[in-house]
Amino acid sequence: MTTRLFTTLIGLLLTLALMTALAFGPVPVSLRELGIWSLHWSPMTLPELPRHIDIVLGDIRLPRVLMGLMIGASLAMAGAAIQGLFRNPLADPGLIGVSSGAALAALAVIVLGNTVLAGFMATFGFLALPFAAFLGALLVTWVIYSIARMTPGGSQVTTLILAGVAITAFSGAVSGLLTYLADDAELRSFTFWSMGSLASVTWRDLAIAAPWMGVSLIGFPLMAGALNVMLMGESVADHLGIDPNRIRRRVFVLTALAVGAGVSVAGMIGFVGLVVPHLVRLALGPDHRALIPLSGLVGAALLVWADILARLLVAPAELPIGIITALLGGPFFLYLLMRQTTEGIQHD
Amino acid sequence: MTLAKATTRLLLTSLISAAGLASQASADRLVSIDGSLTEIIYALGAEADLVGVDTTSIYPEAATNLPDVGYMRALSAEGILSLAPDRVITTADAGPADALSQLQAAGIKIDILDNTPSLAGLISKIQSTAAVLGRREAGDDLAAQVEDEVEQAQRAIAEQLGSLNVMFVMDGGSRGFQVAGRDTLADGVLNVAGFTNVFEAIQGYKPLTPEAAINANPDVILMFHSQKNLEELATNPALSLTRAVQNGRLYNVDDLDLLSFGPRLGTALQGLLERMTDHT
Numbered sequence: 001m002t003t004r005l006f007t008t009l010i011g012l013l014l015t016l017a018l019m020t021a022l023a024f025g026p027v028p029v030s031l032r033e034l035g036i037w038s039l040h041w042s043p044m045t046l047p048e049l050p051r052h053i054d055i056v057l058g059d060i061r062l063p064r065v066l067m068g069l070m071i072g073a074s075l076a077m078a079g080a081a082i083q084g085l086f087r088n089p090l091a092d093p094g095l096i097g098v099s100s101g102a103a104l105a106a107l108a109v110i111v112l113g114n115t116v117l118a119g120f121m122a123t124f125g126f127l128a129l130p131f132a133a134f135l136g137a138l139l140v141t142w143v144i145y146s147i148a149r150m151t152p153g154g155s156q157v158t159t160l161i162l163a164g165v166a167i168t169a170f171s172g173a174v175s176g177l178l179t180y181l182a183d184d185a186e187l188r189s190f191t192f193w194s195m196g197s198l199a200s201v202t203w204r205d206l207a208i209a210a211p212w213m214g215v216s217l218i219g220f221p222l223m224a225g226a227l228n229v230m231l232m233g234e235s236v237a238d239h240l241g242i243d244p245n246r247i248r249r250r251v252f253v254l255t256a257l258a259v260g261a262g263v264s265v266a267g268m269i270g271f272v273g274l275v276v277p278h279l280v281r282l283a284l285g286p287d288h289r290a291l292i293p294l295s296g297l298v299g300a301a302l303l304v305w306a307d308i309l310a311r312l313l314v315a316p317a318e319l320p321i322g323i324i325t326a327l328l329g330g331p332f333f334l335y336l337l338m339r340q341t342t343e344g345i346q347h348d
Numbered sequence: 349m350t351l352a353k354a355t356t357r358l359l360l361t362s363l364i365s366a367a368g369l370a371s372q373a374s375a376d377r378l379v380s381i382d383g384s385l386t387e388i389i390y391a392l393g394a395e396a397d398l399v400g401v402d403t404t405s406i407y408p409e410a411a412t413n414l415p416d417v418g419y420m421r422a423l424s425a426e427g428i429l430s431l432a433p434d435r436v437i438t439t440a441d442a443g444p445a446d447a448l449s450q451l452q453a454a455g456i457k458i459d460i461l462d463n464t465p466s467l468a469g470l471i472s473k474i475q476s477t478a479a480v481l482g483r484r485e486a487g488d489d490l491a492a493q494v495e496d497e498v499e500q501a502q503r504a505i506a507e508q509l510g511s512l513n514v515m516f517v518m519d520g521g522s523r524g525f526q527v528a529g530r531d532t533l534a535d536g537v538l539n540v541a542g543f544t545n546v547f548e549a550i551q552g553y554k555p556l557t558p559e560a561a562i563n564a565n566p567d568v569i570l571m572f573h574s575q576k577n578l579e580e581l582a583t584n585p586a587l588s589l590t591r592a593v594q595n596g597r598l599y600n601v602d603d604l605d606l607l608s609f610g611p612r613l614g615t616a617l618q619g620l621l622e623r624m625t626d627h628t
Contacts, residue, residue, distance in 0.1 A: 026430030052429055055454040060426050115551075126445050183526070183553040184518075185421065185441070192422045199424040200446040316400060316427030317418030 003290050006283055010297045017304040021065045024308060026315035027056045059203070067201040067209070068307045069300040071266055074213045074258035076299025077220040079273030080280070080292050081251045084227040086157065089281070092274040093259045096160070096252060097140040097167045102263040103194060104171040104178075105136025110190050111182045129193075130208070130264035137260030140167055145252055149245075160248075195320030196269035198307050209261040216258035217296065223250060224288035231286060269322045271329030272299050282336060302328075376457075376481075379428055381420050381438035385461065386411050387610035388477045389437075392486045400431040407608065425450035437480055439463035465536025465609050467498050474611065490611060497614025498540065505541055505621050514543040515566035515592070517556060519574035525556040525586055533607040534572075541617055543568075558586040565591050568624065569598045572607070599623050 023034055036046050037057045078093040086095070093099065109132045113121045121128045144167050148160040179187065226247045229237045234244040262269070276299045277291065284290050306324040313319055379400040380386040386405035389395060400415045402423075417428050420438070425447040428436065435457040442448065442460070452458055459480045461473055471491045478487020516534035518526045528534035529550035538545045546564040547554075569592040571581060578600060582593045592598055604619040605612060 026424075026427045028430075052432075052454045055450065056426055056429060059453060060429075060450055180523075180555060183532075188419065189421050192419070197422070199422070199426075200444045200450070202446050202450070205446075311424065311426060314418075316415050316424070316430050317403075318422075318424040318427055320422075 003284055003294075006280075007294060007297070010294065010301060014297055014301040014304070017301050017308070018065060018069075021068070021304050021308050022057065022061050025056065025061060025311050027052070029053055029057065033057075063203050063206050064198040064201040064307060065304060067206055067265060068198055068303045070210060070213045070217070071198075071262040071269065072272060072299035072301070072303025073296035074216050074220075074262060074299075075269065075272040075303075076276035076295040077292050078216065078255040078258045079299075080277035080288070080295040081220050081223060081227060082255060082273070083277050083281075084231060084286075084288055084291075085248060085251050086161070087231060089278055090274075093255050094168075094273075095164050096255060097144045097164050097171070098137045098256050098259045099263065099268060100168040100171040100175075101140025102133040102137040102260060103268060104140070104175050105132040106193055106263075106267075107175050107178045107182075107190050108132065108136075110193070111178045111186050127208070130205070133264040134212075134260045137263060138256050140171060141252060141256040141260075143167060145249070192320060193267040194322070196267040196322035196325075197310070197318065197320050198266050199311070199318050201265060205265045209265045212257045212261035216254040219250070219254045220258075220296070221289075221293050223247065223254070224292050227251075227288040227292075231288075267320075267322065269303070269325055271325045271333075272302060275329040275333050276302060278333065278336065282340070376434040377432060378481075379417060379431060379433040379436045380405060381417065381423065381436060381442050382461075382463070383407065384463070384473065384608055384610035385437055385439065385477055387608065387612070388474050388490070389481070391490055391611040392478055392481060392483050394481045394483060397481070399433055400428065407605070407610070407612075423447045425454070429454055429456075435459065435480070437461065437477065463609070465533045465540075467495065467540050467613075469536075470498075470609055470613060471495055473609075494611050494614060498617060501614050501617035501621060502540070502542055505617065508621065508625055512543050512567045513546045513565075514538050514568045514570060515546050515561070515564060515590075516570045516572075517587075518553060518572055519576065519581075521573075521575065523555075525584075526553040527556040527560075528553055533609055534570075536609065537606045537616075540613070541620065556586050558589070561586045562589045567595075567597060568592050570601045570606075570620075571598065572600070572602050574600060574602070597624070 023029060023031070033049060033053050034057070036049055037054065039046060075093065082093055082095060083089055083091045106129055109117060109121070109129045113128065120132070124131050144160065144163045147163040151159040179190070182190065226242055229240055229242050230244060230247055237244050237247070277295045280291055280295045280298055284294065302325070303321070306321050306328065309324050310319045310321045376397055377399045378389070378394070378397040380389055380398060381402040383404035383406060386398070386401050387407055389398060390408050390411065395410070398411070398414055400417050401411050402417055402420045404420060405411045415431055417423060417431070420442045421444070423442060423444070428451060433456060436451060437459045439461050440463060448458055459476070461476045462469060463473065471494065474491045474494060475484075475487050478484050478490070516528040516538060518528065518534075520526050527547050527550075528545070529547045529552055530545070531551055532553060535545050535548070546566045569587060569590065574581060578598055582588060582598055587593050587598065601620060601623065604616050604623065606616045606620060608616070
């Protein structure tokens with residue numbers, strides 16, 4: 001498939017997703033109302049919309065669509081960059097500990113919020129959970145990276161992966177300890193958080209998370225050339241005047257910002273960072289100059305479609321969006337793998 | 349004569365306006381997010397106003413046929429808005445806070461009622477619910493009736509059982525036993541019944557260890573959420589050495605609905621009394 005055709009297709013899919021996401025939800029909104037609403041910034045005199053329609057479109061659907069776009073795009077780009085950096089299609093942003101750190105911090109706030117962390121809760125109020133998740137993501141990533149840096153000379157990749165595995169296991173154990181102390185309501189809150197949701201995204205959340213994610217949305221495509229060089233191996237990169245450690249550090253920081261900010265607002269949304277870059281690579285090949293931006297577009301489209309399903313399938317209740325991305329992503333990923341294998345055999 | 353006529357007219361007018369007010373107040377489309385509130389709304393005869401409930405609203409059974417807006421701590425503003433309610437009635441457990449403020453912004457009245465697990469808390473919850481629904485009189489009647497039933501049960505328990513040391517245990521399946529400390533509905537029930545919670549010193553539900561159970565040595569153990577039968581439970585090392593199990597005073601109380609803290613609290617306590625006096 002050519003890059004141009006692929007881009008056009010994804011562009012259409014994304015546009016359609018945006019329109020559908022604004023037009024459909026549990027509250028019925030007519031096309032006329034949607035039209036009036038979307039023109040309300042213009043100088044035209046338009047009929048007044050019912051207050052609840054105005055709120056549903058402007059304060060509920062629009063911020064969650066925008067947040068879905070940004071989270072989907074940054075998760076997928078982070079996945080593409082991490083897979084390129086480790087030269088491993090099975091890598092995902094979770095590999096550098098960012099998700100386990102965020103989960104641990106979130107669980108700590110949920111379980112210890114009334115006791116040990118009461119002061120923290122009082123200081124940050126309703127922002128305590130997102131802020132803690134963000135801090136946890138950054139902190140664990142920083143610890144893993146610092147350990148890797150202590151390796152004397154040579155490649156740090158193995159140390160990175162092993163440190164990542166060890167720290168993830170450790171924070172998993174601390175999470176287990178907190179789970180053991182948690183009561184039923186706290187466990188349920190954490191379970192819901194860990195499956196992700198865009199249900200209560202507000203303009204305030206968007207304003208808090210967007211700057212961090214914006215940095216990574218701009219930063220990842222700029223890394224494309226360097227990641228292409230890294231694909232040829234670290235010594236080649238070295239000879240071409242690119243410091244592999246500096247590239248690694250940048251990808252780390254960008255990933256921690258993107259995933260940390262996303263997780264803090266919407267909880268854990270799995271599979272996007274793993275499946276999307278894989279899909280784009282199968283369609284277009286490994287050139288990061290196309291792979292990274294197009295992964296962003298596909299990730300954005302996927303998450304907005306998943307969010308539409310999340311709010312419609314069991315209305316008036318909502319499904320956690322992480323369930324939907326995993327339900328769609330899992331089988332699709334398997335299908336891609338199987339197709340790849342059979343094609344490989346045919347070529348032989 | 350004219351005075352009597354005027355008085356009659358005045359009376360009639362005020363009656364009519366009162367009736368008008370009442371019907372206006374009860375015209376609210378209502379979403380109830382808490383099982384005990386849903387129960388109170390049914391007991392007040394206001395169920396016709398209900399257009400939606402949450403997953404914890406499982407009694408009476410008719411409530412489960414209403415649209416379900418999901419788990420009370422993970423609400424979605426748009427889902428609730430789609431039921432076009434005028435009013436959402438809930439307790440402090442509901443969330444997330446953002447969903448509630450979005451509802452408020454959309455012009456929906458939100459009443460967050462106190463949910464303290466005590467008799468006084470239940471009475472005030474009934475009265476506040478009735479006030480919100482514009483059915484104060486029915487609320488006072490229901491409150492008086494519930495208070496009466498609960499006090500009757502309290503007297504019967506005090507006479508027949510006295511003050512006992514009780515341990516309230518939730519069987520968490522693979523997570524093991526969880527014992528109820530203070531600030532739980534289970535602790536509230538024990539206090540209303542006039543029992544002493546032997547784990548009052550801890551807060552919330554905590555894992556129960558055999559040694560802590562032996563140390564607390566309760567007279568009675570109440571179990572809930574258990575898939576196992578009592579014989580099997582009695583052999584569990586965390587329970588088997590307590591005075592309660594040795595005297596055969598281990599009871600499964602799932603069917604009694606002790607923890608709903610709604611209008612059936614008196615009935616639940618009577619049920620508990622019967623359960624506990626059956627064997628002795």
